[in-house]
Structure formats: structure tokens, C-alpha cells
Amino acid sequence: MISLSRFLAVLTKEFIQMRRDRLTFAMMIGIPIMQLILFGYAINTNPRHLPTLVMMGDAGPVSRAVLSGMKNSSYFDFLGTVSGPEEADQALRSGEALFVISIPAGFERRVVRGDRPDLLLTADASDPTAAGGAVGALNAIVSQAVGETLTGPLAGLAQGPPPFSITVHRAFNPAGETATNIVPGLLAIILSMTMVMITAVAIVKETERGTMETLISTPVRPLEVMVGKILPYVLVGYVQTGVFLFAARLLFDVPFDGAVMAFFWGFNLFVIVNLALGFLISTAVRSQMQAMQLSFFTLLPSILLSGFMFPFSGMPGWAQAVGTALPATHFLRITRKVMLKGAGMGDIGGEMLALGIILAVITFIALMRYRQTLD
Amino acid sequence: MTEQKPAVTEEKPIADEGHAQGAEPVIRVEGLTKSFGDKTVVDGFDMSVPRGAIYGFLGPNGSGKxxxxxxxxxxxxxxxxxxxxxxxxxxxxSRQIKERVGYMTQRFSLYEDLTIRENLDFMARMYRLDKRRQRVDAALEDLGLKDRSHQLAGQLSGGWKQRLALGAAMLHEPDLLLLDEPTAGVDPKARRDFWDEIHRLSDRGVTVLVSTHYMDEAVQCDYIAYIAYGKKLIDAPAAKIPEQVGLITYRVEGDHLVELSRELDGKPGVEQIARFGSALHISGMDETELEAAIAPYRNREGVTWQRQRAGLEEVFIHLMAQSFDNFAAPGAKPGESP
Known part of the structure; x- marks a missing residue:
């Protein structure tokens, strides 16, 4: 016989427990709100204001018309000029610019002569989504701009087929494969997820089972505990990454063009940052369950704001600021640069510095909090 | 019974009692106070523990032990x-203290997913002990766990877990053992064995501070401090406590004791009626009132009355009854513990 009062008693008890577990309650409310804000405001699959450089081989009314048309479209933001192809390559590889437009020497004269010369737009296609919208709109933007500007003696050129053609060169990912972009980024997400979670849980386990009390009654120092507990999981991270890279090559044919050492150092630093973050989480929670929830809470922005799923350049300023504070953002850039763009140690200095700063901040807070938990 | 003192007595420092013979006490604290948030858990606590003593630490739950x-x-x-x-x-x-103190927690806090040997070895490493293997072997031998050293600690029964924890706490040969309710949830036989071990350690010169709920354990201590609401109420050699508290007790034997106990309950002067085996112990602080209350029943058929020295057990029942659980709502009266 089903008893209504017994059922109600269980129901009431469940609500009381839900209310008492503040962190879980906060997560239940916080996660949907966070998702709503991130998906609603931060994510933009058709980003504008993409950083662009110009390689000026010639100057004149036609090239001016092209450039101003691109600028007015709001897809391209001109940062400045580069003097040669090496500089252009460097800017694309380091991520300073997403596009380089090259106006070849003698361009104006050949337009007037009716040679239909080529304009070259080199796009960083390692993230096909980011470049896609701008590239797709390019032809329309340019022909409209040219039509409006070419007046006087050149008006004749505005009629008929365009007086020049635009060649788009998709650097780093010529086929525009999504997998090529997603797979290296996925490594950052997988490591964020497992490393943070494993560490957070491993340490809370000591508190939950009461073994922390014995541990702190011995002369052991906080740093010894922290390093000793974290290091085994660094090895777990190595195994994960090895398996991952192997599978990425085998199944998706993802290249690995850059310096192995650059990847190696970036990877190590990132793993350490994640483990420190896991340690920090463990100092704030009381149970393994809460540790899982909080880890998930930090994972969500790592997926959405790091540039993994949606182009970083398309996000509003505040979202980019949050993204910059996330370790996954920087490691993701390292993996893409090294694997797809053939970057070396010199190209990832900025990311390494950012990871170093994040690590210092997290470690500082974690050690402070660990001391407090003794009291 | 010379004079009656209230239960709340400021007693002279133990060092003056002659037992410690002027030696520097192992623990000497003055005015210890600790609050968590706005709740003061320990308030102005003084204590002096002489070398080699077994010092019992009693008090209700949440009293700050x-x-x-x-x-x-x-x-x-x-x-x-x-x-x-x-x-x-x-x-x-605190680091120097931690190196020299053996601390045993209330709850089993070694690693249940490590074997007995692995646990001991881990603790030996924490204290950076030399001749680790030898020490661990010796400890296993002492504990009688040599044959089971590869068993997971989590599979041990409550009594064995406590012995293992004690063994782990003694591994670095500390001069002072702090035991926080070491026998909670352990069966009586294991408890007795555990206390035999404590006496052995004490004979070897180890000072032991042990908190407990059990009165049969309290009576085994050389000294007892009673703490309630974070304040120390009594601190004296165990043998002197009944005298100090000044409780008067009558022992009643015979028939229909349940009925008698019901009739006496609540009478002025009768503060406590406790059953000890087949007898009733009726106690009160005020001699005149107690005598007056029991007078009508003293000549009852088939019942014998006998005045006797209050034992430690009655005294502690008395003290416990006076102090309720410290987490009880404010305004609750003593003796109304839930």
C-alpha cells in the first residue's frame, strides 16, 4: 500500500537537505544563469572586428576603395601594415592578426589596364568559424565598395565583371576542416576536466574520510602535501595526452607541425595550473560531490569562453576578459599554434606568461586557504 | 564528609599535590580560549599535566574537549x-610539538584503502623515522597484526582499528599521547584491552591525556578534569573527586526497588537515583534534606539502607546530569538533555 504521508515525508526531507547543502543549491541556480548569459551574450558565431593587417605593395584609389569597404563592413579592423610576407606569416602564426590582405605591386596600373589582377587575402583558417563569416562576405563588400568609389575616368570599370579578383588563402587549415581546429582544442578541455576534477576529489577525500586530521597532526608541511598529492596526477595527464595525440593523428589526421618542446612545456605548465585549481577547489568544499560540482562550474566557461567552441574574437570585451583569465584559453592557443601553425617556443611566450601568472595567483590563494582549514 | 563544597570548585594546581614532585609538567596551559565565529568553545582553560600521568578528560558532548x-x-x-x-x-x-606528540583522533583516520603495513609505513615516513622497516615490524608484532599486515585497514573491526591507530600514534615513540575518545564505538572487551595497553605505556613513562565518555574508563585515570561549556569545573586526582564534590549516597537493596525509586523521584533533597546492579544508589548534596526525604521509607519491609561513600561513578552521573548537552537550545534546564 502506497502511503501518501510517507511519500510526503521523503519529499519534505529531500527539500530540507537540498536547502542545507548551500553549494549544491547555488550550483542549481548558478549554472543555468551562467549558461544563459554565456550563450545569450558572449557567443557569436559570426564575429566581426577581426584583426587585419595590410601589406601595401601599391596605393591608389582602387586599393583605398577596397580597404575602406572592408573596414566599413565592420568585419575587418585594420591594425596596421606589414612590410613583407615573413612579417605577415609571423603575425598570423602568433595570432596577432587573423587576416593579412596583400595589395601587389603595380595593382592600380593593372586594374586600369583591365588585367584583372589578384588581391590576396590570407586568412588564419585554423579556426574556420572565426574567419568564415568575413571571408564569405568579402566579395559582396568589395564589389559594392568599388562600385561606389570608382567614378570619373574609372567609372567604366565599375560596370561589368569586377576589375580584379580576390584570392583567399586559408593558411594552416587549407581544407577548412572543423576537426582540425576542434581536436587540438579538445585536449585543453579534456585536461581541464579530468585534472581539475581528479585533484579536487582526491584531496577532499582526505577530509571526507577524516584522514586529513591524522595527516595534519604529523609534522608534514602544506607544500609537501600539495606537491605529493598532485604529482601522481601529472603522470595521469601525460598518459591522457599521449593517447589523445595518437588518436588525433590516427583518426582525424590532425597535423603536428610545430616544435615538440614548445608543446611539452606548455602542456606541463597547463597541467600544473589545472592541478593547482583542483587543489584550490578542494579547500572550498566539504564533500567529493561538491568538488565535482565546483569543477564542473569552472569547466563550463572553459568550454564556452576559451575559444574552443566559439571564436574568441567574436566575444564582447567582458567575455574576452573572463576568457583571458581561464587557463584553458591559453593552452588551447598553444596547442593550435604548435600543432596547426607550426609554432615554436618563441611564438607561445605570451601564453606561457599568462599561464604562469594564473598559476601564481591560484597557488597563492590555495596555500592561504589550506592553512586556514587547519583552524 | 567533612565539608560540603559546590560542584564548581576552583582547585589548587595539580603540581602542588605532591604527585609530580616538582618536575616540570608535560602540559601547562593558562587561560586557553577558542571561539569559532561568535561561539566560544573553550573559555579560560587552565591545566597542568604531570609527567607519566594518565589524565582523564571528561565532559558532555560539545563541551570543548x-x-x-x-x-x-x-x-x-x-x-x-x-x-x-x-x-x-x-x-x-607547534611543529616541534607535532614531532613529539602522538595524537589519536576520535574517528578512525588512517587510510582504509591502504594495508595495515602501508599505513604504519606511511606514518613512519611522516615522522622521518630511521630504521623504518624494523620499527614497522616491531609495531606489527606488538599489535599482534603481523599475520594480517597485508589486509586493508578498512576491513578491521572497530577494536582492531583503534589498536592500529594507537600503534601508529606510538610509532615515533612520543612522550605524550593525546587520545580523543579513543574507545567510542568499541566493544567492552576491546576497550579493556585498550586500557591495559594505556596503563602499560604509562608505566613506561608516557604521559597520556585521554578524553572519554565512559565512567569505567574515567576511574582508571590518575587525574580527572571535568569540562562543560568550555569551562573546567573540576580538576583533581581521581581519588579525591568524590570528597571534593561532597555527594552523599545511600545504597538500598531489597524488593520492589522500582516502586521505591518512583516514589522518591522528585522529592526535595533527592537529586539522583541510579541503579547499580541489584541496588539503588540515592544521592543528594544536602545531607539534612536527603535524610528527611528518605526517613519515611527507611523502615520499609524487605529493604536495607546503608549510607556509604559516594563512588566516582555516582559523582559523574551527578555531574553529567547537571550539565546538559552543550548544543541544546539556550534556556533548557540542566538534566533535560534530549
């Missing part, structure tokens, strides 16, 4: 007060 023990070994920083433990300052030299 664990917090006090933790402050003494440097696990917690007091908000106020000062003291030394093994000659080291409890605030500034």
Missing part, C-alpha cells in the same frame, strides 16, 4: 591564553 586537545598539540591556534606542551610554546612551536 576535542578543541582543547587540538590546541594543546598545536593543531589549532587559540584566540587567547598561552601554554607549553613538552616544553614548547603551543602557539609558536
Amino acid at each position: 576535542t578543541t582543547t586537545i587540538r590546541m594543546m598539540c598545536g593543531l589549532l591556534t587559540p584566540n587567547g591564553g598561552s601554554g607549553t606542551c613538552l616544553g614548547f610554546d603551543i602557539v609558536k612551536q
Whole structure:
């Protein structure tokens, strides 16, 4: 016989427990709100204001018309000029610019002569989504701009087929494969997820089972505990990454063009940052369950704001600021640069510095909090 | 019974009692105070533990026993007060104290997913002990766990877990053992064995501070401190406590004791009726009132009355009854513990 009062008693008890577990309650409310804000405001699959450089081989009314048309479209933001192809390559590889437009020497004269010369737009296609919208709109933007500007003696050129053609060169990912972009980024997400979670849980386990009390009654120092507990999981991270890279090559044919050492150092630093973050989480929670929830809470922005799923350049300023504070953002850039763009140690200095700063901040807070938990 | 003292007695420091013979006490703390938030858990706590003594620490739940023990070994920083433990300052030299103190927690807090040997080995490493293998082997031998050293600690019964924890706490041969309710949830036989071990350690010169709920354990201590609401109410050699509290007890034997107990309950002067085997112990602080209350029943058929010295057990029942659980709502009266 089903008893209504017994059922109600269980129901009431469940609500009381839900209310008492503040962190879980906060997560239940916080996660949907966070998702709503991130998906609603931060994510933009058709980003504008993409950083662009110009390689000026010639100057004149036609090239001016092209450039101003691109600028007015709001897809391209001109940062400045580069003097040669090496500089252009460097800017694309380091991520300073997403596009380089090259106006070849003698361009104006050949337009007037009716040679239909080529304009070259080199796009960083390692993230096909980011470049896609701008590239797709390019032809329309340019022909409209040219039509409006070419007046006087050149008006004749505005009629008929365009007086020049635009060649788009998709650097780093010529086929525009999504997998090529997603797979290296996925490594950052997988490591964020497992490393943070494993560490957070491993340490809370000591508190939950009461073994922390014995541990702190011995002369052991906080740093010894922290390093000793974290290091085994660094090895777990190595195994994960090895398996991952192997599978990425085998199944998706993802290249690995850059310096192995650059990847190696970036990877190590990132793993350490994640483990420190896991340690920090463990100092704030009381149970393994809460540790899982909080880890998930930090994972969500790592997926959405790091540039993994949606182009970083398309996000509003505040979202980019949050993204910059996330370790996954920087490691993701390292993996893409090294694997797809053939970057070396010199190209990832900025990311390494950012990871170093994040690590210092997290470690500082974690050690402070660990001391407090003794009291 | 010379004079009647109230239960709340400020007693002379133990060092003056002659037992310690002027030796420097192992623990000496003064005015220890600890609050968590706005709740003061320990308030102005003084204590002096002579070398080699078994010092019992009694009090109801939440009275601050664990917090006090933790402050003494440097696990917690007091908000106020000062003291030394093994000659080291409890605030500034907690690391030195930790090296020399064996601490056993209320709840089993070794690793259940490590084997017995692995646990002992881990603790030996924590204290950076030399001749680790030898020491662990010796400890296993002492514990009688040599044959089971590869069993997971989590599979041990409650009594064995406590013995293992004690073995682990003794591995670095500390001069002072702090035991926080070591026998909670352990069967009586295992408890007796555990106490035999404590006496053995005490004979070897180890000082033991042990908190407990059990009165049969309290009576085995050389000294007893009784703490309630974070304040120390009594602190004296165990043998002197009944005299100090000044409880008067009559022992009643015979028939229909249940009925008698019901009739006496609530009479002025009758503060406590406790059953001891087949007898009733009726106690009160006020001699005149108690005598008056029991007078009508003294000549009852088939019942014998006998006045006797109050034992430690009655005294503690008395003390416990006076102090309710410290987590009870304010305004609750003594004796109304839930």
C-alpha cells in the first residue's frame, strides 16, 4: 500500500537537505544563469572586428576603395601594415592578426589596364568559424565598395565583371576542416576536466574520510602535501595526452607541425595550473560531490569562453576578459599554434606568461586557504 | 564528609599535590580560549599535566574537549591564553610539538584503502623515522597484526582499528599521547584491552591525556578534569573527586526497588537515583534534606539502607546530569538533555 504521508515525508526531507547543502543549491541556480548569459551574450558565431593587417605593395584609389569597404563592413579592423610576407606569416602564426590582405605591386596600373589582377587575402583558417563569416562576405563588400568609389575616368570599370579578383588563402587549415581546429582544442578541455576534477576529489577525500586530521597532526608541511598529492596526477595527464595525440593523428589526421618542446612545456605548465585549481577547489568544499560540482562550474566557461567552441574574437570585451583569465584559453592557443601553425617556443611566450601568472595567483590563494582549514 | 563544597570548585594546581614532585609538567596551559565565529568553545582553560600521568578528560558532548586537545598539540591556534606542551610554546612551536606528540583522533583516520603495513609505513615516513622497516615490524608484532599486515585497514573491526591507530600514534615513540575518545564505538572487551595497553605505556613513562565518555574508563585515570561549556569545573586526582564534590549516597537493596525509586523521584533533597546492579544508589548534596526525604521509607519491609561513600561513578552521573548537552537550545534546564 502506497502511503501518501510517507511519500510526503521523503519529499519534505529531500527539500530540507537540498536547502542545507548551500553549494549544491547555488550550483542549481548558478549554472543555468551562467549558461544563459554565456550563450545569450558572449557567443557569436559570426564575429566581426577581426584583426587585419595590410601589406601595401601599391596605393591608389582602387586599393583605398577596397580597404575602406572592408573596414566599413565592420568585419575587418585594420591594425596596421606589414612590410613583407615573413612579417605577415609571423603575425598570423602568433595570432596577432587573423587576416593579412596583400595589395601587389603595380595593382592600380593593372586594374586600369583591365588585367584583372589578384588581391590576396590570407586568412588564419585554423579556426574556420572565426574567419568564415568575413571571408564569405568579402566579395559582396568589395564589389559594392568599388562600385561606389570608382567614378570619373574609372567609372567604366565599375560596370561589368569586377576589375580584379580576390584570392583567399586559408593558411594552416587549407581544407577548412572543423576537426582540425576542434581536436587540438579538445585536449585543453579534456585536461581541464579530468585534472581539475581528479585533484579536487582526491584531496577532499582526505577530509571526507577524516584522514586529513591524522595527516595534519604529523609534522608534514602544506607544500609537501600539495606537491605529493598532485604529482601522481601529472603522470595521469601525460598518459591522457599521449593517447589523445595518437588518436588525433590516427583518426582525424590532425597535423603536428610545430616544435615538440614548445608543446611539452606548455602542456606541463597547463597541467600544473589545472592541478593547482583542483587543489584550490578542494579547500572550498566539504564533500567529493561538491568538488565535482565546483569543477564542473569552472569547466563550463572553459568550454564556452576559451575559444574552443566559439571564436574568441567574436566575444564582447567582458567575455574576452573572463576568457583571458581561464587557463584553458591559453593552452588551447598553444596547442593550435604548435600543432596547426607550426609554432615554436618563441611564438607561445605570451601564453606561457599568462599561464604562469594564473598559476601564481591560484597557488597563492590555495596555500592561504589550506592553512586556514587547519583552524 | 567533612565539608560540603559546590560542584564548581576552583582547585589548587595539580603540581602542588605532591604527585609530580616538582618536575616540570608535560602540559601547562593558562587561560586557553577558542571561539569559532561568535561561539566560544573553550573559555579560560587552565591545566597542568604531570609527567607519566594518565589524565582523564571528561565532559558532555560539545563541551570543548576535542578543541582543547587540538590546541594543546598545536593543531589549532587559540584566540587567547598561552601554554607549553613538552616544553614548547603551543602557539609558536607547534611543529616541534607535532614531532613529539602522538595524537589519536576520535574517528578512525588512517587510510582504509591502504594495508595495515602501508599505513604504519606511511606514518613512519611522516615522522622521518630511521630504521623504518624494523620499527614497522616491531609495531606489527606488538599489535599482534603481523599475520594480517597485508589486509586493508578498512576491513578491521572497530577494536582492531583503534589498536592500529594507537600503534601508529606510538610509532615515533612520543612522550605524550593525546587520545580523543579513543574507545567510542568499541566493544567492552576491546576497550579493556585498550586500557591495559594505556596503563602499560604509562608505566613506561608516557604521559597520556585521554578524553572519554565512559565512567569505567574515567576511574582508571590518575587525574580527572571535568569540562562543560568550555569551562573546567573540576580538576583533581581521581581519588579525591568524590570528597571534593561532597555527594552523599545511600545504597538500598531489597524488593520492589522500582516502586521505591518512583516514589522518591522528585522529592526535595533527592537529586539522583541510579541503579547499580541489584541496588539503588540515592544521592543528594544536602545531607539534612536527603535524610528527611528518605526517613519515611527507611523502615520499609524487605529493604536495607546503608549510607556509604559516594563512588566516582555516582559523582559523574551527578555531574553529567547537571550539565546538559552543550548544543541544546539556550534556556533548557540542566538534566533535560534530549
